[in-house]
Amino acid sequence: QSGLTQPPSVSGVTGQRVTISCAGSSANIGAPFDVHWYQQVPGTAPRLLIFTNNRRPSGVPARFSASRSATSASLAISGLQVEDEADYYCQSYSRSGSVIFGGGTRLTVL
Amino acid sequence: QVQLQESGPRLLRPSETLSLSCTVSGGSISRFYWSWIRQAPGKGLEWIGYIYSNGKSNISPALKSRLTLSVETSKNEVSLRLTSVTVADTAVYYCARGGATEFDGLDVWGLGTTVTVSS
Numbered sequence: 001q002s003g004l005t006q007p008p009s010v011s012g013v014t015g016q017r018v019t020i021s022c023a024g025s026s027a028n029i030g031a032p033f034d035v036h037w038y039q040q041v042p043g044t045a046p047r048l049l050i051f052t053n054n055r056r057p058s059g060v061p062a063r064f065s066a067s068r069s070a071t072s073a074s075l076a077i078s079g080l081q082v083e084d085e086a087d088y089y090c091q092s093y094s095r096s097g098s099v100i101f102g103g104g105t106r107l108t109v110l
Numbered sequence: 111q112v113q114l115q116e117s118g119p120r121l122l123r124p125s126e127t128l129s130l131s132c133t134v135s136g137g138s139i140s141r142f143y144w145s146w147i148r149q150a151p152g153k154g155l156e157w158i159g160y161i162y163s164n165g166k167s168n169i170s171p172a173l174k175s176r177l178t179l180s181v182e183t184s185k186n187e188v189s190l191r192l193t194s195v196t197v198a199d200t201a202v203y204y205c206a207r208g209g210a211t212e213f214d215g216l217d218v219w220g221l222g223t224t225v226t227v228s229s
Contacts, residue, residue, distance in 0.1 A: 048215045051217070097168050099145065101155040
């Protein structure tokens with residue numbers, strides 16, 4: 001149990017908007033700690049998609065956005081494309097300073 | 111741009127010690143946090159520890175008794191040492207760069223190295 005709960009899978013059709021939730025608690029996101037998001041195409045290393053709750057690194061399309069509330073966070077992908085099919089992980093911290101990842105969400109583009 | 115390359119043995123027997131290195135090229139190891147993350151086959155990401163360039167480290171509670179992280183700034187290299195490995199330590203091991211604080215995202219990742227523990 002990582003402390004961050006994500007749905008195991010979500011799906012959408014090309015052009016659609018999908019969201020992936022990341023539920024935490026007062027022991028992590030709500031402590032409060034920032035949330036980061038990673039995208040991992042199967043067979044490759046993860047890449048940073050969103051940092052500090054809602055900021056995009058250079059090179060990440062504006063189709064990717066994220067938000068954070070008291071004890072949870074969510075990633076939104078608009079204008080879904082086939083190449084968005086991947087695993088997505090949220091990441092935050094515990095009060096002891098440990099890094100914690102959500103269990104990951106597999107996005108399927110239909 | 112900054113690149114990370116993990117290296118080390120790929121196959122170990124149970125009870126042996128795993129030693130991996132992460133060599134940083136295209137940038138300095140100084141004033142950054144460096145994390146190790148692993149991913150067991152078919153599973154999600156598991157953070158195992160981080161180390162700052164001055165040697166300050168934080169280890170996952172699950173591995174605290176077996177894991178040591180070290181940094182060699184003259185070689186631009188961070189290393190991990192995991193003792194008494196078991197089949198459960200079989201995973202792809204990644205090193206990743208954090209930021210100037212331990213709460214920054216991991217913005218550069220190595221390609222990962224697959225470690226298999228088997229008798």
